[in-house]
Structures are given as structure tokens and as C-alpha cells.
Amino acid sequence: MMSKIVRSMTRPLYPFIILFGAYLVVHGHLTPGGGFQGGAVAASAIALLVVAYGGTRMFRKGTLTAMESSGLIVFISLAMVGMATVFFYNFLANGGPIFGEAIFYGPNPGYFNTAGVIPLMNMAVGLEVIGGLGVIIIALGKKAFEVME
Amino acid sequence: MNFTEHIPILVIALPLFAAFLTPLMGKISRKAPRYFATAVFVIVAFLVVLLANMVYSRGTEPIIYTLGSQNDTIFRIVLEIDAFSIFMALIMAIVSLAVSIYSWAFVDKYSGQDKFYTLLLLVAVGSYGMVLTGDMFNLFVFFEISSIALCGLVAFRTERGESFEAAFKYMAYSTISGLLLLFAVGIFYSQYGVLNIAKIAEGVGSGPFNELNKIALGLLVTVFALKAGSVPFHMTTPDAYSEAPGGVAALYVAASQAGLYALFRTCFTIYRPVITTETIGWVVIILGVLSMFVGVTMALVQKDIKRLMAYHAISQTGYMLLGVGVGIAVLGNPAALDAYGKMAMEGGIFHIINHAMYKGLLFLTAAAIFYRVGTRNLNEMRGLAHTMKFTTIFFMIGALSIAGIPPMNGFSSKLMIYESVYQFSPILSAIAMLVSVLTLASFVKVFYSAFMGPKNEKVDAKEVPMSMLVGMAILTGVIIVFSLFPGLVVDTIIKPAVEALLHGWPIAGGM
Amino acid sequence: MFFGIDTGSGVWNAVMLLLFLAIAILIAFLLRSMGIRGHRKRVHAGEPFYFGNEVPESAYIKASNVYWGFIKAMEKYYKPVMAEHTGNVNDYMAWLVLTMAGILLVIFFM
């Protein structure tokens, strides 16, 4: 439990941190970033909450573990759908119904609708990383407070 | 979609998918994860057998499965599966199946069963990934999965501080070793610009044995000997084995043998052309002899039954290192390789599967004793043979086998090692026999103090539940088959494995 | 070979051994059946004889004492080896680094 200043600043700030993390995740195939980085940024918002409020009022562990498991299941399912050819085949690239626009060698302004399964995998991994790191932070913080007493 | 084409990846992807699903299964009911996980292990064992059938029908040519796309194989991650890989996968399939059935009753009284079975599946995934992969960095990733999952399992019994101590020590050790492995991978990458093992092997073979490759070899030998639990790095092994709950110790044996796999793969597949002197073979042999001797002598003074068996696991690892080490030492000498090197390697590799079976069985019986008596201290138990009849029989079979008493399978592999190593160096063979005698002595001690003597009225030591007996019976059945038909086993799975190791890997695909 | 293995200098066949064992047991039974049928055991035969003292409640030796003599004789070896297993993480790390240095040294200058 930190001081009032930290708490009142945390409250408006943390949605923006999560938003920035989400931006990194969904633009992972165009700009620096991706599932892991964006997920880690978003999980830092959870860390901020844990530090500021000293408790776990905002996120429940059950939700986060469900996010983690579902992200991973989506990830491996995407890989398994590609098994019509081989495991991890990028079946949406260059002509799929979503993210299927084709691009060719050379610089370009960055088209969002490209890269096939990669954005989907980024999102799945982002979900997993938010859930996983969030659970670790909350569990560790809770136990540490408990042990210190 | 042709199903058989995808079996190699399904062996890894299926338990992985199941591991992600298991926490959700735990929300349905308390017992759902155990039946789910066991069903998955059965299916995976079936797939491994199918895959083995495919591999053995192809001779020394490995199966290559490219991940991601079919076109640019050399730049993608590949699975390369030859007879030696599938041999290790078979061990893991049998042991993981037995352990998962055994654990039904054993973890029943603990909370967190869904996570227990998740980690059990992940240990299996780690080992399968390590033995089936054809990519150096991928080997590192699965090495880490296997170590981390094992550490989580070691810390399963939260009421004891010792389990966290053991988990921390093992974790610190395996993390450092994983990082050294990554450093070696970096050295290979900097020189050859690829991560494919076959391509690295071509690069290593094409040039002289330069300084960088020497350093990488040193690091790799250290890392994989540590994973296998060889002597100067064995310190955390007994801790982790003895604190692992129930059957996990048996799984641990199989998982640590993936380290042996990687060590032999390094020496034979990557460094085969440049090993012309006996030095590297002697490094492995000395690690092996030290493991054998220190392991068995330390086991003799233990009074904790699982710790004693853990030291024996170290000691038996020494036999494998000795056998295959002789094979490595004579690699540059084709005449000696044909005369006794191959036989030594066959003995060492046969010992791997024998060891996984009988040591797994012994750990399961030790956990059964702990389950009923509530202590691992040999001083506090006696007369268990009066009530735990089946466990006694299983223990006797395992103990006779590990001591190398003639009709059992332990004798066949040890005989092969003795006779071939004798032609290389008689002293080593004599040490191996001495260690075998001491092994028998310490198991006589365990048998005497745990099972013989007057009945202990203070504890209610009735027979263990059915699922635990089934788990032990699976391994016992394998041991009996191996004891009666050693020639069949050697001809069908051991000799192809040795041939595959000596043959090396072709490079997959073109540019 | 189907049942056995040939190590080059020796042969091993488990089924054959069990066969011989069965024959040996058969012979033993035959010999036994030729013995005197009316023999009776004497009283107290086969029980332990505690010279002079009273028979204790339990004469069961604890596991720690089983190989006392061997361990005592090997004390010179056991003392340093047991002392090396300190249980301290730092020492274990030191062993790791030392052995790695040794292996690197041997392989580098071979």
C-alpha cells in the first residue's frame, strides 16, 4: 500500500499502459514489438496496481489463468490448423480471408491487413503473457506480503 | 491430409495441447485431469510405437519433418528422427505412462492435482522435444522446459521446506547450464550462420578442429553431463530425487537421460569427423568411472531410502558413460571400433533403457513404502514384507536387476559392458564389477531393513492401492520381457540405435 | 539370435539359464524324495543362541549399523567425500565452474 499520490496517479494511468501494450501487440508485424513485448508492457500495469494498492482488487487470479490458457490454446490451435500442410504453416498469408494482403520485397508504409496468422499469433501470445506475468506478479506479491508478516 | 506424415510432430504437439487444456479440466472436476492426462499418455505411447515402426523400416536414414513450410528446409526448424532418438522416446513413453497411472492414488491427498498433471505432461514434452529435434536452439528451449517442469514438480510438497531447498538448488544449477548451452549455440551460429544440427556437423567436419569448436565441445560436455547427473555435478541430483513426490523420481530418471542423449548426439553426430584422438572419449570415461564409484560408495552410507536410490541412479549413469565413452575413444580407430567399440556402445545404450525401467520401478516402490509408512528413514521401518506382498516382489525384481544378478536384464547389459571394456582397459572393467558388487550390498541392506524382520505394529502398512500396483506392474512386465529375451531387444532396438549414432545425419533439403 | 546375446567373447542366454535352473530344482526334489521320511526336528533347533545373556525383545539391527565395519575401514575415503557434499549452493556452483574449467583445459590442449 503506497501513498495517496501514487494511488491516485495509478488509477488514470493504468488503462493507458494497457492500451500501449495492446498497440504493441496488434502492430507486431509492422513495427518493433509483438506479443511478448506488448504483453510484458501490459503486465507492468498489473505490477503497478499491485505495488500501489498492495492487494489484488483489480484482477482476479482465475481470470488471468483463464486468459493464459486460452491464449496458448489459440496459439497451438493456429499452428495445428496449418497441419493441412505442415505444423506451423502460415495458411493465411498471401490470400487468406483476413490479414491476407500480399506484399513484396522493399520498404512500404506498412499495411495492417498483411502477414497471415502472425498477427493472430501475436494476439494469442499477448494474451498469454499478460495472464502469465500477471499471475506470477500477483501470486508472488501476495505470498511475499503474507510471509513478511 | 496424410496422418502418418504428421506423427513426428504429433508426439510433441499432442501432450503440449493437453498440458494447456489440463488446468481447464481441473475446473470441471477434481479427478478429471488425471484421467485426461493418462489417456493422453496412452495415445502418445501408441504414436511413439507407430513412429518407431516407421523409423526401423527405413534403416539408418532418419525421418525429417520440416516445420513451417516444405520449401526451404535448411533454414527452418526440423525434426530429425533416427533409431537412437526413437529409442529414447520409447523409454519416455513407457515410464511416463507408468508414472501417470501410479500417481492417481499417490497425489490424491494433495491439492493442486491439475497443475501436477500439467507439469507431468510438460516433462514428457520436454524430453520428447529434446530427443526428436534436429535444431540446436530448439534443443535448448526443450532442455529448459524439461528442467523447469521438473523443478516445479520437486516443489510440489509445500509443507516441507526441504522440497523448496532442493528445487532451488536444482533450478540454479540447471539454469546456469542452460545458459552455457546457449553460449555454445551462439558460438556455432557465429561460425556457420545456421542452427540446424546436420549443417553444423558439416561445418565442424569441413574445417580443422579450431579453438571455438573446442570450447563449444567443452561447454556442451559439461552441460549435458550435468543434466544426466554425472559426478562432479551430481550434488543437487540426490536432493531433487529424494524430494520429488512419489513417482516423479521415476520420471526424473527418464528425463535426465535426455541429457545423455544430447551428450552422445554431440559427440557422434556433430563432432564425429574431428574426434580422432582418445582424449574426448577419456573425458567421458573418467566422468563415468567417477560417477560409478562415488555414487555407489555414497549410496552405501545413506539411511534415507530415496536418497540411497538417487545415488545409485548416479552410479548407474556411470555405466552408460563408460560404455559409450569407450565407443567415443575408439572412434578414430575403425578396427578397434569393430572389435569391441560397437559392443561397448550397445552395452551402454542397452543399459540406458534397463536403467530407466528398473530404477523407475525401485523409485516407485520407495514411494509406495513412503505412502504407507510415512517415513523415508530406513532405521524406522521393518517387516514390511508381512503386509506389502506385491511391493516386496516388485522391489526384489528391481533390486536383482540393478545388481546384475544373472537372469535379469541388468546382467545382460552389464555383461556386454564388462566384456567389451575389458578389451579396451582391464582396470575399468574391474572397477565396473566392483561397483556392481557394492550395488548388490547396498540393496541387500535396503531389503533387509525395510522388508525383513519382525512386523512393525506401530504403522498400518497394508498393501498400496490398485493404481499404484498397476504402475509398478507395467515396469515389472517390461523388465521381465527384457530379461528373458535380451537378444531380441538388442537386435531390434539397440543395434539400429548404435548404427544410427555412427552413421550421422544427412543434411535436409537444399538451399 | 532370438533369445540370447553374443558378446564376441561370451554368450548369454536367459532362457537357457532358467531351463537349467528348472532341471536343477527337479534333481534337488528327486534327491529330497530319497531322504528319510520319519525325521523330526529337535526342540529349539535353528533358533539364535544368545550366550549367557537373556534373549532380548528384538535383536533387529538398524539400517545405519549394517555395514558399520566397512564404513569404518574406509573412513579415510569417506571423510573427505562426505565433507564435500556440504549442501551449500555456493560450493556446488564452485564445483560446476571448476569441473568445467578442467574439461575445457583437457579438450583445449589435447
Add this chain to the structure above:
Amino acid sequence: MRKSVAFGGLLLVFAFLLIAAVNLHGFGDPTNTEMDDYFIHNGQRQTGANNIVTSVVFDYRGYDTLGEATVLFTAVSGVLIALRKEGGEE
């Protein structure tokens, strides 16, 4: 005594690291770059991603990424096992 021996071993390992450092390819001048050049030149066409690192992570070496996500999952399971409610018995 023990400490100085350990420090000697550490120095020896450091010496080998330095030998490796001196023998490695020059900084900023990698020698074998076929694989990476292939990724740079074909990554956009094959996977459609502008960010080549992402296309390596999720397409060319996607299997490693699966393993990596699994490591995180394993660690979370391990943390939850280690820090779960006390007692063991339910």
C-alpha cells in the same frame, strides 16, 4: 583455500571466454549470413510481415516460440504449485 581454488577455476573459465572472444568473427562483420539474408529478402513475400524479426519469431522459427510460450506457462504452473495454499491436504 577453497575460495582461492574456486576463484582460480573461475579465472580459467574467463580466460577461455576471452579466447573465444578473440577468435570469433569480427564485430559488425558476420561471416556466414546466407540464412539471415534469405530471411531478409524472402520474409516479406513468404510471410507478409514487414517486421522480419516477427516473421522469424512466428513463422520461420515459430516452433521455438511455441516452446518459449510453454516455458512461461510451465513457470506459471510451477509458481502456482509452489505458492499454493498451505497444508497439502484438501
Add this chain to the structure above:
Amino acid sequence: MIGNAPYIVVGFIIFLGLYTAIFKRNLIKIVMGITLVESGVNLFLITLGYRTGGGAPIFTQATNMHMVLPTPQALTLTSIVIGVATTALMLSFIVMIYKHYKSIDAKDVRRLKG
């Protein structure tokens, strides 16, 4: 020789990490040492892929077509995540060790020996 200074720095970081793991008795410091080794290895992988004057391998509005190698960056990403996972696990073990032993000194945490 001087061109390889980054590799020498990497070696020094690994040396410092191993030193910390061997000579510091606080368990958290040992974890820090291991993390230091990990940082060294990550730095090593990144340095391997550098090309003089190269830009980031991202084509979105790229001006510099001379790019550094992408593979080491992907490997480093994997290695960082693995590092996070292991560190979290080790720290949670330390919390529990403190609970049971009331100490995180390596000299006190040695019930398992012999």
C-alpha cells in the same frame, strides 16, 4: 582485436555473474548472478548479429536497406522470456525457503546434505 571488444565485455559480464553465484551467500544475490550470466549471453547473441551501419530489419518506412541479422534477435527474445520464467520460479522458491527456514543465507539453507 580491439574490434572484438564487445565480446570481451560479454565475457566479463559472464565472469561477474559466475563470481556472484559462487561467492555471494544471499540466495537473492545468487539469482542476480544467474540473471547477470543470462544478460551476458543475451548480449553475446545480439552482438553476433550486428552488421556495421546496419538498420533494424523492419521494412515499414525503412530508409536503410543494409540490415542487421534478424535471427539472433529472435533467439534473444526467446532467451529473455525463458530468463523471466526461471527468475520468477527461483524467486518464488526463495520466498518459500524464507518462510520455512527464516533465512535466505546459503549457509543456513542446507538441511539436505551428505
